[in-house]
Amino acid sequence: MARSRQATENVRRALERDHGLLTEAEADALLGDQPRAGLVGVLRDGELRYPGFQCAGAGILSVMAPLLELARANGWDDSNVALWLFSPITSFGGSDRPMDHLDDAKALLAVAKDSFEAEW
Template identity: 35%
Template sequence: MSDRDTPRQQNPQPASPLSATPSGQKAEALWRAMEQEHGLYSISEAAQRLGFGAGPNLRAGQLTGRGRVLAVQRGGTFLYPGFQFDEPAGRTVPAVKDVVRRGRWAGWKDEQIALWFYSPNTSLQGRRPVDVRDDEEKLITTAEKDMGGAPGASSPSGS
């Protein structure tokens, strides 16, 4: 299973305040903020930052191959947003991993999930989900509200 192959619900449209995914200049501003604040990395760069080595070795391949991390397509290549990584621990931030799984289950594309993390959210009094990623309860509660019910609560049909 690849990064983007997590089973999805039948409805491919997000059921949330982000149902109109930012586009154009607004989306580009969010992508720039993401890159400036936390980075957008190739698989080799992500592996190196997590202490897996200088290239896409077996351990890095296992991390990405299990669908645990966001892989966004930018400029014709897949990049890995840095906000999802706990570099000192050499792992993904557990709550972010849960939100990624939830978003994919709800039918969101990885790009939509990444933009959700950088969009001001009324449930967070205008703060962005990326700003509360270390507060697991707050992040998961906000994702549940925006993305729908818990993944695994019922098996998506047709997947």
Template identity: 40%
Template sequence: MTMPHEAVSPPMARSLQAAESIWRTIEQEFGLLTSRDVAELLGSRKPSGSIASTLRNDGSIAGIMRGNSYRFPGFQFDTDHGSVVPVMRDLIAVARENERSDEDLVYWMTSPSSFFHEQDRPVDHLHDKERLLAAARDQFEGTF
């Protein structure tokens, strides 16, 4: 039995298209890793998805749902050392404490920010922990 589909308004269609474009840009620049990719990158002896799931659940890495599985933005991994960028746990904690999703965090990380005098993106400051966390708190804890 086929269910009738509701028509999508033009503004909603544009919004969905814009969101898809953002995810594709993130994938092109940083990669959106599968669970198996994460396991291999982190040197797991058994490259299954369980390590990525554990890390996502405990707030060590951000995961976004793409299709029917999670994908993990590559910027949160130090590929030279086969590890997670340490600041990610703190960033995820700030976002989750403020009821923001991993998707919200990833969007923010990859978007230009006026917090930085360079007007660049938070992802460009992954190795400046204090400055990056201050920007995250400013973004997610700010009141209007």
């Protein structure tokens, strides 16, 4: 259990280091009138933060809304979605991270559907 928690913490630290975790105020400033509801949020130091890779310019990437809808319909919380996006998986024919495919909504959503709806 301790190793699992440490591995999760290591991923969160890498996510913060590589892409930044926006505070609510920073996300609001970046998004303007656009609501933060379309962003994946993760708890960091007791505060909700938003990984920067989900934003482009002054907006949220269009793939995020259907991705979050699919995740939440399958009981996935935001933190698990963020970890899934940042973690290497073999579904793309290599060991890419899902976030490396944010520009290909169709492929990303197909892989997400398989991942989110998998039953063990």
